[in-house]
Amino acid sequence: MAAGKKKEAGFEETLQSLEKIVDRLESGELGLEESIKLFEEGVALADSAGKKLDEAEKKVTLLLKDKDGKLTQTPFDPEPEED
Numbered sequence: 608m609a610a611g612k613k614k615e616a617g618f619e620e621t622l623q624s625l626e627k628i629v630d631r632l633e634s635g636e637l638g639l640e641e642s643i644k645l646f647e648e649g650v651a652l653a654d655s656a657g658k659k660l661d662e663a664e665k666k667v668t669l670l671l672k673d674k675d676g677k678l679t680q681t682p683f684d685p686e687p688e689e690d
Contacts, residue, residue, distance in 0.1 A: 618659045625652045
């Protein structure tokens with residue numbers, strides 16, 4: 608890692624940080640200024656986590672065998688099929 612560059616946190620780390628912020632905000636022990644600062648940080652983390660989920664969804668594909676036995680890639684469809 609190059610000096611001055613910060614490694615982007617993974618989804619799990621982002622979610623853990625967000626949970627810690629929520630716990631601190633819910634404690635009721637913070638002043639207004641600190642609460643606002645943490646809230647802003649939480650909004651940014653939630654946005655980051657949402658983007659990571661969107662990226663992951665785009666990358667997910669299902670490998671399916673066609674009628675000839677060949678594997679094909681099909682985009683992931685989060686909606687269940689109706690019978």
